[in-house]
Amino acid sequence: xxxxxxxxxxxxxxxxxxxxxxxxxxxxxxxxxxxxxxxxxxxxxxxxxxxxxxxxxxxxxxxxxxxxxxxxxxxxxxxxxxxxxxxxxxxxxxxxxxxxxxxxxxxxxxxxxxxxxxxxxxxxxxxxxxxxxxxxxxxxxxxxxxxxxxxxxxxxxxxxxxxxxxxxxxxxxxxxxxxxxxxxxxxxx
Amino acid sequence: xxxxxxxxxxxxxxxxxxxxxxxxxxxxxxxxxxxxxxxxxxxxxxxxxxxxxxxxxxxxxxxxxxxxxxxxxxxxxxxxxxxxxxxxxxxxxxxxxxxxxxxxxxxxxxxxxxxxxxxxxx
Numbered sequence: 001x002x003x004x005x006x007x008x009x010x011x012x013x014x015x016x017x018x019x020x021x022x023x024x025x026x027x028x029x030x031x032x033x034x035x036x037x038x039x040x041x042x043x044x045x046x047x048x049x050x051x052x053x054x055x056x057x058x059x060x061x062x063x064x065x066x067x068x069x070x071x072x073x074x075x076x077x078x079x080x081x082x083x084x085x086x087x088x089x090x091x092x093x094x095x096x097x098x099x100x101x102x103x104x105x106x107x108x109x110x111x112x113x114x115x116x117x118x119x120x121x122x123x124x125x126x127x128x129x130x131x132x133x134x135x136x137x138x139x140x141x142x143x144x145x146x147x148x149x150x151x152x153x154x155x156x157x158x159x160x161x162x163x164x165x166x167x168x169x170x171x172x173x174x175x176x177x178x179x180x181x182x183x184x185x186x187x188x189x
Numbered sequence: 190x191x192x193x194x195x196x197x198x199x200x201x202x203x204x205x206x207x208x209x210x211x212x213x214x215x216x217x218x219x220x221x222x223x224x225x226x227x228x229x230x231x232x233x234x235x236x237x238x239x240x241x242x243x244x245x246x247x248x249x250x251x252x253x254x255x256x257x258x259x260x261x262x263x264x265x266x267x268x269x270x271x272x273x274x275x276x277x278x279x280x281x282x283x284x285x286x287x288x289x290x291x292x293x294x295x296x297x298x299x300x301x302x303x304x305x306x307x308x309x310x311x
Binding site for chain 1: 285286287288289290291292293294296297
């Protein structure tokens with residue numbers, strides 16, 4: 001396996017595979033769904049979510065603002081991403097994704113050999129309702145289903161609620177630390 | 190203005206230098222280029238020094254090119270502190286595969302310790 005990040009020795013999980021349904025803390029029915037493809041309608045639904053996203057909650061420059069820049073960003077990374085969304089009444093209200101950490105398309109053939117960067121965003125009106133945890137676990141469950149073993153992320157070092165959430169599912173801080181805290185999880189071989 | 194640009198040996202460092210040279214030409218700044226000791230970089234310190242000199246010559250910009258040994262962040266801030274610099278210029282971070290801006294530990298050290306204005310080049 002390529003890459004230089006340290007990963008935990010012990011695998012985390014198991015995690016639930018999408019599709020799952022939950023009732024959030026506000027009594028809303030939320031479906032956690034894996035996207036088979038990330039183009040056309042499914043991509044547009046996610047673009048629509050990011051258009052609604054409050055820029056105050058951006059992290060490290062993403063999501064971009066403005067519909068065109070949002071679409072350009074998602075289209076640029078869409079091809080080999082793994083995507084899970086939270087839907088309420090058909091609308092996407094949360095989006096979690098894994099982006100392969102390689103410039104070599106052929107390397108995607110064996111997802112267990114490469115590292116995947118994780119990001120997750122939940123619309124402000126749906127935060128603090130338990131959706132983020134379910135969405136994150138659903139993404140990791142789906143990742144295991146498709147053979148992904150190593151996932152990493154960066155989070156702003158002062159974002160304690162997010163760091164606590166990542167730790168709860170099994171992410172551990174790696175050695176690298178500056179304005180961003182890097183974290184990694186091992187999903188098993 | 191008296192400008193000090195600090196460079197590692199990455200492609201980002203080349204971009205930072207190119208933009209700094211353009212700015213120097215446009216406004217007539219005095220420029221000093223400091224090549225830092227970063228053994229893990231794509232280019233060695235000597236290679237980076239040569240490439241910086243070539244870029245300066247090609248742009249017909251007269252600047253001192255020096256190398257600094259030891260920890261990159263602290264050696265750069267220390268050098269800036271000893272000289273009469275108005276501005277310290279460094280690279281403005283890298284992008285993760287996702288597109289997230291990542292600022293490394295050197296950037297953090299420079300931002301929190303430099304006595305001068307610091308410019309991050311994107």
